[in-house]
Amino acid sequence: MELLTIGAFAKASRLSPKALRLYDELELLRPARVDPDTGYRYYAVEQLPQARLVAWLRRLGMPLAEIRTVCALDAAGAAREIRAYWARVEAETAVRRDLAAFLVDQLTVESGDVESRRDHTTMLELRYAAHTDRGHVRPANQDTVYAGRRLLAVADGFGPAGASASGAAVEALRFLDEGEELAAGSVLNVLEDAVRGASEAVHDLAEGGEENGTTLTALLWTGSKLALVHIGDSRAYLLRDGELFRITHDHSVVQSLIDEGRLTPEEAESHPQRTLLLKALGGGMAPLPDLRLHEARAGDRYLLCSDGLTGVVPDERIKELLAGEDAVRTLIAEANAAGGPDNVSCVVADVVPPTHPPVSVE
Ligand code: MN
DSSP states (O other): OOEEEHHHHHHHHTOOHHHHHHHHHTTSSOOSEEOTTTOOEEEEGGGHHHHHHHHHHHHHTOOHHHHHHHHTSOHHHHHHHHHHHHHHHHHHHHHHHHHHHHHHHHHHHHHTOHHHHHHHHSOOEEEEEEEEEOOSSOSSOOEEEEEOSSEEEEEEEESTTHHHHHHHHHHHHGGGGSSSOOOGGGHHHHHHHHHHHHHHHHHTOTTOOTTOEEOEEEEEEOSSEEEEEEESSOEEEEEETTEEEEOOOOOBHHHHHHHTTSSOHHHHHTOTTTTOBSOOEETTSOOOOEEEEEEOOTTOEEEEEOHHHHTTSOHHHHHHHHTSTTHHHHHHHHHHHTTOOSOEEEEEEEEEOTTSOOOOOO
16 A cells, blocks of 8 residues: 555545644544644545545535545445435525525515505416315325315325324414414414414324324415415415416435435335425424415416326326316316325315406315
8 A cells, every 4th residue: 555645635636624624623624634743644546536525525525524524435326425415405595595586575575666556456366176085095084175265275194193283283374364464574473483483383182202293284365475384294286377276295215215316206105104204294203384475476376286196196197187277176086086085175266357257265
C-alpha cells in the first residue's frame, strides 16, 4: 500500500489538509495510518476517490451520518442512496415552496394591490355533490364526507374507532362552512387552527388510542381561491380543460418509495404495504398537513375521494367518469364494480358563476 503524507494527499485530492483533518474528526475519512509518535496522518492512494466523494456529498448538503452510510456502500448502493436522499430533499422543498407561495398570496391580498381587489369582485360559487359508500367487503363505513357552500372534505378513518376519528375530524372543520366569508389573507392561520382542532378531536375520542386515526383532505372556498388542507392518502383532483390533475401528494410509505426511485408505480399497485401511511391525524403520527392556496377558475371541477376509489379505479377512468353526468354516483359504482374492497367516498364540486341555479346535495 502506497502511503501519502497529508500534504501530498491533499494536493492529489484537491482538498485542503484542514478539510482532511475535519473529515477524520467526523469519522468520514480516517487516515490509513497515524504515526503513534508524531501524530502525522498518512493516506493510501486508494482513498482518493472516497475523499473526493465525501467532498462532493458535503457540497450537496448531505448530513454527516448519511455520508458515512454512502461511503460504506459499493457504487451501485451509493448511487441508490444519493438518489433517495435527493428525492427526500425535493419533497421537503416542495412543501416549503407551497408554503412560500401561500404566504406570498396572503401578503399580496393584505397589501390590497389592484389585481387581488379585482379577484374579490369576480366572485364565483361552488355547486357540489357528495356521497360515501361502505363498499362490498368492509363490515362498516369509516369514511366521512362533507360538502357545503364553502367546505368540501373527505376523511378516511382507520383503527377500531376509525369511523369516530374521521367523523370528529370533519366535524372540527364544519364551522368553516358557516359564519362570514373568509378573506384569502387570513385563511392560512384559520385552516391551521382548524386542523389542530381536528387533530385534538381525534386524540380526544373516548375509544381513543394510538391505533385510531384518519386522513383528511379538504378544500375551503374563499370566493376566488380554494385553500387545500391535506394529510394522508385521500386525494384531490382537478378536471380543467379536459385534463385531470392530481393536486395532492399521498403521505404513504409506498408513495415515498416511488419518490425515492425504489419502487415503480406499477410495483406499488400490488405492494403489501400500500395502505401504510406516513402522516395522518391521530394514529400516533405527525399531524403536519400540506396547506396550499389554489386559484380556482369558472368551469373547474374538483374531486375529493378516499383510497377506496383510487385503489381500484385508474386515473384514466376517473377522468372519463368525472367529466360525465352524475359523477359522484358513477365513480362510486365503478369502485364497487371492481369489487368494492374498501369504503369509497367522493365529493365533486363545480366552480360556477353566481347566477347559477341553487346547490344540490346528495
Ligand atoms: Mn380507505
